[in-house]
Amino acid sequence: MPAIFYLVTYKKNRDRKLRVIFFLIIINFLSDLYGLYTDTHNQKNYISYNLYILIETFSLYIFFYQIILSGAVKKTILLTIISFFIFWLYQFIRFGQQRFLDECITVENISLLAFCLYYYIEKIIKIDTAYIYTEKSFWIVTAYLIFISGTFFLLLYIPGLKGQEWQKYYVLNYVFVIIRTILLSIAMFMKNNDSPKQKFN
Amino acid sequence: MILLQSFGIPPTLLLGTIGMLFLAIALIIFIIFHQRKVIRYQLKMQQMEAEQQKILLRASIRLQEEERQRIAADLHDDAGPLLATARLYLTENMVNLDKATQLQSIFNAKQIIDEAIQLIRNISHSLMPPTLKNFGLESAVNDFFHKINGSGSLNVNCRFHDYKVRLKPDKELTVFRIIQELINNILKHSNSSFIHLTQHNGEDNMIIRLHHDGRGLNQEDFLKMSKSNVGLGLKNIQSRLKVIHGDILFEQDPSESFYKVTIDIPKDYNEK
Incomplete structure (x- = not known):
């Protein structure tokens, strides 16, 4: 749905930040399709999901790199990208074909949570006359903040479960995926706030 | 749930x-x-x-x-x-x-x-007072104070501690007008028996301080009056200060025996 909205409003909203999210949504869609295919054919799809984790994390890190203004935090994001890649590679080589890389998801969620919080803090410190909710980036960050907060406990809980037991709790994940989709759709559909912003001292 | x-x-x-x-x-x-x-x-x-x-x-x-x-x-x-x-x-x-x-x-x-x-x-x-133009702020203020002293109604004196490098002519005139306006206000409203003006030099600014023992204003009164429709003189002081990027502070001495007005004038590079 957000991808359709993006394509519909593409002429009006040619924003580089949105391209990253659009790319992520497409990859997510393809990954889900592939997951569905492997599930119906009783094949394991750990590699594709683990690769998706890497792409998702990188895309979101790049998105935050684009929307955050502070130079120091931008450098921290670059450092996090490198660190995360090394960590993911290490985990992938060891367990990439045997299971989901829960540790990577936890690291991803914690770091993204931190960037979301910093984004909000920056919006409070560096105030302009535009209200925060008139910006697309706010809705995208909110979508991921709510998704990450909502599924955080679930992801901590799952590794302790046996066999396919985790699947019955996955309804929670679907609820938050729907919420995230709605919020991303709002971000994609809303008018671009291009009005010149006046900075307060 | x-x-x-x-x-x-x-x-x-x-x-x-x-x-x-x-x-x-x-x-x-x-x-x-x-x-x-x-x-x-x-x-x-x-x-x-x-x-x-x-x-x-x-x-x-x-x-x-x-x-x-x-x-x-x-x-x-x-x-x-x-x-x-x-x-x-x-x-x-x-x-x-x-x-x-x-x-x-x-x-x-x-x-x-x-x-x-x-x-x-x-x-x-x-x-444009000729003393100010030819001899600078110190002489112009001295001259102005000399005339007031001549009336014999109150004691007015000034002391410039360090005024070797003159301010720019237009800035000098603005400062002189501010001093004139303040002195006029004191003469009209304060009923004081003395006015004392001192000048000091900072690294990047010049401080002019006026003391008097009559009725005076504190900063709150000044801001209130300069925002209201009365107090044209105070508004003029404020607009003149704005031109030279200066600051003014009205306060009462802790001993409550006299009032102080401090003018802070930033200096340009060639005025230091």
Whole structure:
């Protein structure tokens, strides 16, 4: 749905930040399709999901790199990208074909949570006359903040479960995926706030 | 919650999720409301500042108009009749008069013209004091204070500690006008018995401080009056200070025996 909205409003909203999210949504869609295919054919799809984790994390890190203004935090994001890649590679080589890389998801969620919080803090410190909710980036960050907060406990809980037991709790994940989709759709559909912003001292 | 529990989700997981979600939503709501509040406050401040600017602009226009009217009145009421009288003495008829009357007429006309010259000089001096132009702020203030002391009604003195490098001429004039306005206010409203002015040099600024023992203002009164429709003089002080990027502080001495006015004037590179 957000991808359709993006394509519909593409002429009006040619924003580089949105391209990253659009790319992520497409990859997510393809990954889900592939997951569905492997599930119906009783094949394991750990590699594709683990690769998706890497792409998702990188895309979101790049998105935050684009929307955050502070130079120091931008450098921290670059450092996090490198660190995360090394960590993911290490985990992938060891367990990439045997299971989901829960540790990577936890690291991803914690770091993204931190960037979301910093984004909000920056919006409070560096105030302009535009209200925060008139910006697309706010809705995208909110979508991921709510998704990450909502599924955080679930992801901590799952590794302790046996066999396919985790699947019955996955309804929670679907609820938050729907919420995230709605919020991303709002971000994609809303008018671009291009009005010149006046900075307060 | 009951619906989700019916899917067999354990309460710990459910509570944890709801807790996290609640925190996230609370954070987002807080950010939105806080930002709205700050933006509204900033806009209100900007509006007030713009209003203040308007008041200052109006005050300075009014001051300019009053100054023009005063000059016009001086020229029209004093210089005009003087020159007209001089003209009367110097009519063509004068050639028919006897020599003694002619000389008397020329003498009278000369006296009237001298008076007119003096009058125009006074007007010119009131626009730009020659002492200030030729000898600087210290001499101009000394001169001004000397005239006030001459009235004998109160004791006025000043002390410039370090004024070797003069401020730029237009800045000097602005500072002098501010001092004049403050002294006029003290003379009109404070009923004080002494006024003491001191000047000190900082690294990047010059400090001028006035002390007097009469009724005075504190900063709050000053700000209130300069924002209201009364206090044209105070508004002029403020608009002049704005031009030179200066600051002013009105305060009462802790001993409550006298009032202080401190003017902080930033210096340019070549004024240091």
